[in-house]
Amino acid sequence: MKGAISSLLASALVLSFGVRAAQADKPKKVIIEQFSGTGAEQFKRLVAGAVAKQGIEVVTDKKRAATEADLGLLQVSDNYPAVAKELGVGAFIDGTVTGSKHLTARLKVKGPDGASLGSASWTGASAKKLLNSIDDTVAKKLASILSGGAAKEEAPVAAAAAKEEAVAEEAPKARKKKAADDEEKPAKSKEEDATVSASASTDSEEPSGPPSPYARFDLAAGAHVYGRNFSYNKSLQGGQQAYKLPAVPAPTIQADVFFTKNIGLTGSFEYSVALISEDKGGFRYTTSSMGYSIGAKYRHFFGTTELLGSVAYSGYNFKITPEAGDKTPPQVAAVDYKQVKIGAGLRIPVSDKFAVIGGGNYLHLLSMGELRDVYFPFATGRGGEGYAGVAFGLPWASGLEGRLTGDFRRYVFSMNSDKMDTRQAGGAVDQYLGANILFAFRK
Numbered sequence: 001m002k003g004a005i006s007s008l009l010a011s012a013l014v015l016s017f018g019v020r021a022a023q024a025d026k027p028k029k030v031i032i033e034q035f036s037g038t039g040a041e042q043f044k045r046l047v048a049g050a051v052a053k054q055g056i057e058v059v060t061d062k063k064r065a066a067t068e069a070d071l072g073l074l075q076v077s078d079n080y081p082a083v084a085k086e087l088g089v090g091a092f093i094d095g096t097v098t099g100s101k102h103l104t105a106r107l108k109v110k111g112p113d114g115a116s117l118g119s120a121s122w123t124g125a126s127a128k129k130l131l132n133s134i135d136d137t138v139a140k141k142l143a144s145i146l147s148g149g150a151a152k153e154e155a156p157v158a159a160a161a162a163k164e165e166a167v168a169e170e171a172p173k174a175r176k177k178k179a180a181d182d183e184e185k186p187a188k189s190k191e192e193d194a195t196v197s198a199s200a201s202t203d204s205e206e207p208s209g210p211p212s213p214y215a216r217f218d219l220a221a222g223a224h225v226y227g228r229n230f231s232y233n234k235s236l237q238g239g240q241q242a243y244k245l246p247a248v249p250a251p252t253i254q255a256d257v258f259f260t261k262n263i264g265l266t267g268s269f270e271y272s273v274a275l276i277s278e279d280k281g282g283f284r285y286t287t288s289s290m291g292y293s294i295g296a297k298y299r300h301f302f303g304t305t306e307l308l309g310s311v312a313y314s315g316y317n318f319k320i321t322p323e324a325g326d327k328t329p330p331q332v333a334a335v336d337y338k339q340v341k342i343g344a345g346l347r348i349p350v351s352d353k354f355a356v357i358g359g360g361n362y363l364h365l366l367s368m369g370e371l372r373d374v375y376f377p378f379a380t381g382r383g384g385e386g387y388a389g390v391a392f393g394l395p396w397a398s399g400l401e402g403r404l405t406g407d408f409r410r411y412v413f414s415m416n417s418d419k420m421d422t423r424q425a426g427g428a429v430d431q432y433l434g435a436n437i438l439f440a441f442r443k
Helices: 002-025 040-053 061-071 080-087 127-146 149-170 173-198 370-375
Strands: 029-036 091-098 103-110 116-124 217-237 243-258 263-271 276-278 284-302 305-321 335-351 354-367 380-393 400-414 424-442
Touching: 029 040, 029 080, 040 091, 040 127, 061 080, 103 127, 116 127, 217 400, 243 284, 243 424, 263 305, 305 354, 335 370, 335 380, 354 400, 380 424
Parallel strands: 029 091
Antiparallel strands: 091 103, 103 116, 217 243, 217 424, 243 263, 263 284, 276 284, 284 305, 305 335, 335 354, 354 380, 380 400, 400 424
16 A cells, blocks of 8 residues: 555656646747738637736737848748747747648647657648637647647656556556556557647658748749731831830740848849741741849848739840841831849749739930931830749749749830921830740749
8 A cells, every 4th residue: 555655656756746747848939920822811810828827928020020131131931040039939830721621730849959749730621720720729739839838748657557567556466457458549649649649750741831921942944935016106207117026935044042031133034945936928037136234132021921012124135137238128116225223023822832913114325326326316115024924933942943934025215206307207106025934943
């Protein structure tokens, strides 16, 4: 009997120690990172409420953003230890909702070093049912993960061992084995149940949290397929010719590099290959076309939506080269636009794998090339461009996506011709219509 009492006292001490250890291990402050997908904001609010109920402070988004700026980070995931040290944070929490007809919500908790502490998941046939399911159990699951699920299991196991010892002293050896078996099975069941409900194992096969929307680097390459239509209004004198180009491909590359969360550089380049022009008489001419831009870009976030502003210096030329000694070369003015691009753009994530993109630029012309230098010396003009399309995640690598966009660019000119000029026209329009097929890496 003395042995049984001693064992029970020992188990009580172990249980008390286990509870204290769990409380000590529980973080005092956490950061809730980006949540994405259907109902992400409601999911995030439920998690924040569950954390607050446990007496744990949630770092505000404003304070987190200020710390990112102070440490020169785009997001906390760039350097978890530095953020944890700066703010005294013990855990980082992020989440994502995937699926369309049947939704799955996943929550991941990381420690101050960025290592996984555990994860949890829920499913629902609709957003409402999913959120109800989360609301029912998120507090319990988070408590298990944040308190260190293993510590919670240690006390029941010790109590079971003590109980076995008491039974052993008061019963024959044959009954001792049966009692041990009976006690061992519930303990195992509890362990399995805890693993299912909290998924606190660091070896969990669930995917990690959502990719950060704060991409530091964005590189896209592919083909710009476009056509051109240059036409005059009231072409009165000089024999200048209009020009029409059917769809042709131009390899293109685009890049954005952000040095902070908001400020970066942008650039692009494209060059048309194997381009040949042909006049009505069947004569063919070598034709070249090239475009480039380099500038600065600013972005602002509204949740996961990106609002972009940019200023860039840009060049674009299009030229038909007649053969040497050609006595009747085409009278198509070469253009060599040097311009300042001022514009804005949007990237709106619809899900973690799909986004709508679009934007436009005003084109302030600094020079026009041969169109003004040779053909119409008093010409003035301006331009604009726009694009819209979609971006979608590709399964082959993290951060890889495809982009399909349509684009439109148009220049309008007033020739300001005088009656004494060799060439006379009222105005002109230079118009480009195209599509971009790109593969992009965004990280």
